[in-house]
Amino acid sequence: MTDEEAYRYYNCRKWKSLRKKILARDHYECQRCIARIRSAAQTGETLKPADRHIRKAVCVHHIQEIKERPDLAYDEENLISLCHRCHDEVHHRSVDDFKQYRFTKRKPVMTEERW
Ligand SMILES: [Zn+2]
Ligand SMILES: [Zn+2]
Incomplete structure (x- = not known):
């Protein structure tokens, strides 16, 4: 796929x-922000003040890039809502790191009751 084709797409x-x-499915919330805050709560990691809240999602990102998997271009499972900052970050870091978020994001936050 050329850049122009990607642009048209x-x-x-x-x-x-x-x-x-x-x-709308992701409630306009950045799914990576949610994952970051959740994992920090679990590990006790201290986040920078700017990273302590869920930012508004403005981008829809392809988890598997269109170039690699054009067949997944319209697959809803391959799409995730991200804020600007997270979107920038995922394009600058390894894809494998990001894939984990895909599989943790659907777990509801409130079910972690301890008996
Ligand atoms: Zn984010
Ligand atoms: Zn992207």
Whole structure:
């Protein structure tokens, strides 16, 4: 896929409506912020003040890149809502690190009761 094709892809109608759907599914909350705060709560790690709240999701990111998996381009399981900062970060760090978030994000926060 060339850059121009990728650009066209991102602007097509199908993508725009799917993007909205994913943001609504994730309640416009950055899923990586949620994962970061949750894991810090579990490990006792201290977060920087800017990292202590869930930022608003503005980007929909492909967990498996379109270039590598064009077949997953419209797969809702391959899409995740992110804030600007997290989106920048995932594009600058290893994909494997990010994949973990995918599998932890669906667990509801409130079910961690200890008996
Ligand atoms: Zn974020
Ligand atoms: Zn992305």
